[in-house]
Amino acid sequence: MFSSRLPHDPVANLLTRALRELRADDVPILDLTESNPTRVGLDYPERLFDELVRSSRGYAPASLGAWSARTAVAAHLETEAIDVAPDRIALTASTSEAYSILFKLLCDPGDEILVPQPSYPLFTHLTRLDGVIGVPYDLEHLGRWAIDPGRLARAVSSRTRAILVVTPNNPTGSYLSQLELEQVSELAAAHDLALIGDEVFRSYPASGAIAHQPSVLVGGAPLVFSLGGLSKSVGLPQMKLAWIAVGGRDAAMTSAMARLELVCDTYLSVATSVQGAVGGLFAGGRAVHEQIALRVRRNLDALQRGGADAPWARVLPVEGGWSAVVEVPATVSEEERVLDLLTRHHVLVHPGFFYDFPREAFLVCSLLPEPPVFDAALPHLFARD
Ligand SMILES: Cc1ncc(COP(=O)(O)O)c(C=O)c1O
Structure with a gap:
């Protein structure tokens, strides 16, 4: 009955399911996948709309x-x-x-x-x-x-x-x-x-x-x-x-x-x-652009400083945009690592395979989250296995 352009049986992946359970229990999440600028504490000019x-x-x-x-x-x-x-x-x-x-x-x-x-x-x-x-x-x-x-x-x-x-x-x-x-x-x-x-x-x-x-x-x-x-x-x-x-x-x-x-x-x-x-x-949006540009540079800086203290991980160079990639030891699979970060430490990042990286192990972080959230997640991200 349905088009073959759609997956046969759209099922949620393990990460989505684990996240759903934590959210159902009202567990606060340190969400480093947040890429929605309206949810990261920016000031939008009063009369903008x-x-x-x-x-x-x-x-x-x-x-x-x-x-x-x-x-x-x-x-x-x-x-x-x-x-x-x-x-x-x-x-x-x-x-x-x-x-x-x-x-x-x-x-x-x-x-x-x-x-x-x-x-x-x-x-x-x-x-x-x-x-x-x-x-x-x-x-x-x-x-x-x-x-x-x-x-x-x-x-x-x-x-x-x-x-x-x-x-x-x-x-x-x-x-x-x-x-x-x-x-x-x-x-x-x-x-x-x-x-x-x-x-x-x-x-x-x-x-x-x-x-x-x-x-x-x-x-x-x-x-x-x-x-x-x-x-x-x-x-x-x-x-x-x-x-x-x-x-x-x-x-x-x-x-x-x-x-x-x-x-x-x-x-x-x-x-x-x-x-x-x-x-x-x-x-009016120029002021918002400015805040986003400052936010992503600030968080990238914090990420790079965190990475400098963790020689087993590598923050890959970022030329622009709202995200950063951290290469971590492939001692466990990306999926195991992101599930562990989420379920044990309540830190949410994306695994590289969501983006079809050529090999493991990469973690992808948004640089938009509010600094207290971003900084609280970093020690877990860079913790040694
Ligand atoms: C590379 C890229 N293109 C396009 C979009 C979507 O933009 P829009 O909200 O205008 O559909 C995104 C959203 O994250 C993106 O990362």
């Missing part, structure tokens, strides 16, 4: 989004050193929806998208739900997480339609370097593939300025899509507004925009209220 009410009265559907909202997104991107005209921007309700729209735009059922590994676990579902196949390409940890261009090229088949990159990547925190961007763009050009760049965390470099990180839009691929959204850029996931910024060669862009218009018009999923309020959300 006022405009939403005023802008909710009328309805003037526009497939790619209201012109004023697309202009506001273009102005925001300019502050991040990305130059893209409003007529090259399509609004979506989330980055996840942006992926779904792009898969519809680029792929027939059974076509392939090259997806980095380790990376964001939702790609498995996002590709399957749209009837496309995510073909993994490995990021290798050679001091930093890097793409092996030869292996990436070997993953291309006659069914490949796009290369997906996440910069900085979740959870490895690695930005695509200028050289990698050139190599990926050349490969895309050689095989007439689109380049999809998930840049939702781009404005959170661990050090230095954002302008130093190249956007996928400047890489020279024939057709490029850069994804971003309010959920990460100003810590407002509840607003449900994201965007696709389109770059590449003029003819390819024009064809893509016309087709995107049709796909987006079929759903018209972005609320009028948020489109009317987005200019103010960017302006």
